[in-house]
Amino acid sequence: MAIQKWLLFVFLHVHLHHLILAQPPDLEFSECGVNGDYTENSTYKKNLNTLLTSLSSKLDRYGFYNASIGQNSDIVSVIVLCRGDLEMEKCRTCVNNIAQQIVKSCPKQKGALGGYTECIIKYSNQSIEDTQSIFSPYFYSSIKDASGSDEFNRELRKLLDSLRVVAPDDDRKYASGNATGPNFQTIYALVQCNPDLSPEDCFDCLTEAYGDMSDCPCNGKKGGRIFTNRCNFRFETYHFFREMTFKAPPAGELHYSSE
Incomplete structure (x- = not known):
């Protein structure tokens, strides 16, 4: 009898451990919309569940997907x-x-934004076109100040400007790189647009996002992120991305302007 109780205890302990491990981690960031709530048995809730449960199978080869269902x-x-x-x-x-996890962070709101370092989801009760202006911008900041913040910001801006030229012509609308800041510290950064944007729209979106830097708590910090609905960028003083090969635009074929 004692051995049976011991075996039952071991089984329950292992089973509970596996259940705990199976739970996704809490979101790193989230924001709930203010454009209305839905009820538990509503058609909106059913449509939302349909979209959320099918997302991973709908992703294109760049890890992007957008869609609308319902009327x-x-x-x-x-x-x-x-x-x-x-x-x-x-x-x-x-x-x-x-x-x-996102429906746990925003359990009844019709709009939500949330994600981790490596991916993000936004949903709303508006059309895809209208959704572009719902959660913009979203700031995320390190708590540590950058040494020599003025010089740090200058080198960061140079790096971001160089990436803004490369990303629009990349199929993924993505670019990453690094630069040397004050006191020989390395600044790492990446920029990314939704892959369905045109090169010109990607460039313009990043230009606008850069303009929000002065309002971001990350200004003068060692790291930060700015998300808009169509593009985002991130910088850190540690290497946080996988190295990729990028094709620089041919000389004389750059037609973008930040003016």
């Missing part, structure tokens, strides 16, 4: 994007984890 007050639109250096298997896992 009138029951319409649900979603945009999902994985970081440009992420392998597809990890991208799908990341998206699956958000899909499970």
Whole structure:
């Protein structure tokens, strides 16, 4: 009898441990919309569940997907994007984890934004076109100040400007790189647009996002991120992305302007 109780205890302990391990981690960031709530048994909730449960299987080869289902007050639109250096298997896992967690962070709101370092989801009760202006911008900041902040910001801006030239002509609308800041510290950064943007729209989106830097708590910090609905960028003083090869635009074929 004693051995049976011991075996039962071991089985329950292992089973509980596996259940705990199976739970996705809490979202690193989230924001709930203010454009209305839905009820538990509503058509909106059913449409939302349909979208969220199918996201990982709908991703394109760049880790991007957007769609709308439903009509009138029951319409649900979603945009999902994985970081440009992420392998597809990890991208799908990341998206699956958000899909499970975001409704816990925003349990009844018709709009929500949330994600991890490597992927992000946004959904709303507005059309895809209208969704572009819902959660913009979203700031995320390190708590540590950069040494020589003025020089740090100058070198960071040079780096971001160089990446802004490369990303629009990349199929993934993504670019990453590094530069040397004050006191020989290395600054790492990446920029990314939704892959469905034109090169010109990607460049313009990043230009606008850079303009929000002065309002970001990350200004003068060692790291930070700015998300808009169509593009985002991140910088750190540690290497946080996988190295990729980027094709520089041919000389004389750059037609973008930040003016």
